[in-house]
Amino acid sequence: MQSAYVQLIYGSGLMSKDKQNGYEEAGGRFFCFPKGSKRTVPLLPPVIKVENLTHVYAPGTPFQVTSLDNVSLEIAKGEFLAVVGATGSGKSTLVQHFNGLLKPTRGKVTVCGRDVSDKQAGRTLWRKVGLVFQRPEQQFFEETVFDDVAFGPRNMGLSRDEVKERVEDALRLAGLDPVQVGQLSPYRLSGGMKRRAAIAGVLALRPEVLALDEPTAGLDPQGKRQLLDRLENVRREWGVTIIFITHSMEEVGLLAERVAVLNRGRLAMIGAPREIFSRAEELRGMGLDVPVPTAIMDRLRAAGNPVRTGILSNTEAEEEIAKLLSGAAST
Numbered sequence: 001m002q003s004a005y006v007q008l009i010y011g012s013g014l015m016s017k018d019k020q021n022g023y024e025e026a027g028g029r030f031f032c033f034p035k036g037s038k039r040t041v042p043l044l045p046p047v048i049k050v051e052n053l054t055h056v057y058a059p060g061t062p063f064q065v066t067s068l069d070n071v072s073l074e075i076a077k078g079e080f081l082a083v084v085g086a087t088g089s090g091k092s093t094l095v096q097h098f099n100g101l102l103k104p105t106r107g108k109v110t111v112c113g114r115d116v117s118d119k120q121a122g123r124t125l126w127r128k129v130g131l132v133f134q135r136p137e138q139q140f141f142e143e144t145v146f147d148d149v150a151f152g153p154r155n156m157g158l159s160r161d162e163v164k165e166r167v168e169d170a171l172r173l174a175g176l177d178p179v180q181v182g183q184l185s186p187y188r189l190s191g192g193m194k195r196r197a198a199i200a201g202v203l204a205l206r207p208e209v210l211a212l213d214e215p216t217a218g219l220d221p222q223g224k225r226q227l228l229d230r231l232e233n234v235r236r237e238w239g240v241t242i243i244f245i246t247h248s249m250e251e252v253g254l255l256a257e258r259v260a261v262l263n264r265g266r267l268a269m270i271g272a273p274r275e276i277f278s279r280a281e282e283l284r285g286m287g288l289d290v291p292v293p294t295a296i297m298d299r300l301r302a303a304g305n306p307v308r309t310g311i312l313s314n315t316e317a318e319e320e321i322a323k324l325l326s327g328a329a330s331t
Ligand SMILES: Nc1ncnc2c1ncn2[C@@H]1O[C@H](COP(=O)(O)OP(=O)(O)O)[C@@H](O)[C@H]1O
Pocket: 057, 058, 065, 066, 067, 085, 086, 087, 088, 089, 090, 091, 092, 093, 094
């Protein structure tokens, strides 16, 4: 009966439908959603499973802060999940559990079936889950871009040739020319290039999961767009699972398959962007907003115009407005 639980996930050309077994394949990855349900239920074991996670900083001291409170969620292989929430809602704390940097105070986090609190599993977690910190460009420590990106692969005990191949691939994927920038000091790069070099350092680990903490913060609009395109590329080429924290609802609308909303350390909502953005009032109550085109179309509809709701992008909004105008012209 598994086929009843399957429906198309991607509208992209990547998808090929295998009617024989009822699975949909996208770039070698399988996703299964119960038919007619908006909740995602992966049939494969999730890459990351968070069960009743509570994290308390400085427990037992006057500075004690409960930064995550009983959070549970699952992330499927190959998924593109956005994590949003007001400042201090626990986003960074959550993703730092995925590579074992933080351990649960209560509850459990499993990555690829291994408990992150388990000492042995913890030792290899940094290879499986590449974490790009907020403002990663402040953390270069080698003299050249090449050496900085090579740091991880060298620690994996790879041969010189393998290290070189990984570094060059990672730089290219991040949008940098290995020949041009490899021997430069990372500090001589422009802001956007520094960010890309830092991301290359994590890509060189060839992780199964890529978690990025506000990767587009501080970049100009073109830099943001390029970085997001590259992330989508990496996901397509490697089937890597991507988790990204962002303050930009526009980015969520454009890229994410699902979005998790944190509010004061609790998981307030999780679901497809269209579903989440239809709850604009609740989001505003948490100090969040919906993308501008979504808000405009909701208002047009509230004023009695026959436009679709759940609009996510400028392009979709333009189409709806064009339809509305042509309808008005023909009456
Ligand atoms: N190292 C820390 N020590 C004590 N409290 C912290 C630490 N890091 C974060 N916090 C607190 O935990 C809460 C969640 O922080 P954080 O996960 O950084 O949120 P976000 O990334 O959503 O802004 C905040 O109240 C913050 O002040």
